[in-house]
Amino acid sequence: MFLHLDLDCFFVSAHRTLDNSLKNIPVAVGGRSNLNIFSTKKEVRKISENNGAFVSTILTNEGEKTFNDYFVDENGKIRGIITTSSYEAREFGVKTAMSVNEALKLCPNLKMISPNYPLYHELSQKLYKLLSYEIPLVEQFSIDEFFGDVRGYIGEEEVVEFAYYLKEKILKELKLPISIGxxxxxxxxxxxTEYAKPDGVRYIKKEDMDEFLKDIPIKEFPGIGKGYQQKLQGYGIKTLGDIKNKKNLFYSWKKPGIDLYNRVCGINDTQLIQQRDKKSIGIGRTFDPIYDRQELLRRVIILSRYLCFIVKKSDVNPLTYAIKIKYESNTKSKNYVNVNRIFNESDFKAKMKTLFLENDIHPTHSVVQLNLTVSNFSKPKEFTYNIFEYEEDIKKRELTNKLQSLRDKYGVDIIKTASELKEKLTNKDDIIKKR
Incomplete structure (x- = not known):
């Protein structure tokens, strides 16, 4: 038997563990693109130790900021989107991904809260430890979702009682409501689990599953996105019951179709992933349009420093560096470079500068988004070197490791390079020389 545990309105629930006045009223947590990493002001940032999918890495506590400080920009405009809303807020139509401005129009009494990411990750880690103590095999699927494999540990006749026991323990120890499927x-x-919400337990026996699934729309099944929905509807498939009757069709689509069919039918879907191997690591930010290339280059360097810190924390050695630039016109430019060096901060920053300068295909257009990614992880002993490059890389790696130790202890912003400070460079040639 498998349990799926999903924290109810997690971000809101997390704030309610600290503030009882937020209970039983419409509440929402809203987010804005975390641009304070580009600020020269001192901020306290932490690095997440969670390993689940969809878990962000750089954590900033914005939770102590007032509505005006966080959601209102310098022009008096309300910014941000809803990331989580309470059930009381949902009754007014407030939904995830809705703009804060629209949410306040629907629910004028809505209590908007700025995010406290360290709190969310702390509670998520505590829940993972609690579940790991109670369940033999646990997979953290996201910051607020977990799978538990209780086969051979909890009998079918006891599994619902066990689920309620977990719910009570989580509420008592962490003050968090949770739904369990x-x-x-x-x-x-x-x-x-979607049919157990809010704050409930739902169990469907294997022999009752076909009846349960037959009329459920395909859009409700995890992993069937809008594109796949359109494809299935083209074949007259509208419900999960329709999928079960189309085995030959799904198997003709090879692995994607076979995997989806098996998941819907509960076939060979028993593998818990306790450690996810990362294939890539990235960081990016969206911001208001910027024309100033010196400022954009400064932001590339800051993002490079953060990404370098995350790479070192992950103990990987990437051989591919990539950049994506998005312009206000929605035009995109992206490219990558392959390297054969031991990863170090100075070389990485230099490569990212070059990638930006060479791939800024519309230098007179404003930029609204920058994304940096590393991938193709390898081990230093697998490289082919000439001896001079190797010795130089060893020295640079040692310097990077010393910087890493200081940032681990005092924070990722404790040491910055001069190129991260706001300065005016006269032209593109000067920028290249600065590199």
Whole structure:
């Protein structure tokens, strides 16, 4: 048997553990693109130790800021989107991804809260430890979702009672409400959780599953996005029951179709992932349009420093560096470079500067987004070097490791390079020389 555990309105619930006045009223947590990493002001930032999918890495506590400080920009405009809303707010139509401005029009009494990411990650880690003590195998699927494999540990006749026991313990120790779905496979348990909300437990026996699934719209199954929905509807497939009757069709689509069919039917869907191997690591920010290339270059360097810190924390050695530039016109430019060096901060920053300068294809257009990514992880002993490059890389790596130790102890912003400070360079040639 598998449990899927999903914290209810997690970000809101997290704030309610600290403030009882937020209970039983419309509340929402809103977010803005975390641009304070580009600020020269001192900020306290932490690095997440969570390993689940969809878990952000750089954590900033904005939770102590007032509504005006966080959601209102310098022009008096309300900014941000809803990331989580309470059930009381949802009754007014407030939804995730809705703009804060629109949410306040629907619910004028809505209590808007700025995010406290360290709090969310601390509670998530505590819940993971609690579940790991109670369940033999646990997978953290996201910051607020977990799978538990209780086969051979909890009998079918006891599994609902066990789920309620977990709910009570989580509420008592962490003050967090949680919904739990139970089934004979992972993704069916995840689907069932939606029918356990809010703050409930739902178990569907294997022999009752076909009846339960037959009329559920395909859009409700985890992993069936809008594009796949359109494809399925083209074949007359509208419900999960329709999928079960189309095995030959799905198997003709090879692995993607086979995997989806098996998940819907609960076939061979029993593998918990306890450690996810990262194939890439990235960081990016969206911001108001910027024409100033010196400022954009400064932001590339700051993002490079943060990404370098995350790479070193992850203990990987990337051989591919990539950049993506998005312009206000929605035009995009992206490119990558392959290297054969031991990863170090100075070389990485230099490569990212070059990638930006060479791929800024519209230098007179404003930029609204920068994304940096590293991938193709390898081990230093697998490289082919000439001896001079190797010795130089060893020295640079040692310097990077010393910087890493200081940032681990005092924060990622404790040491910055001169190129991260706001300065005016006269032209593109000067920027290249500065590199």
């Amino acid at each position: 139970i089934a004979h496979s992972k993704y069916l348990a995840k689907l069932i």
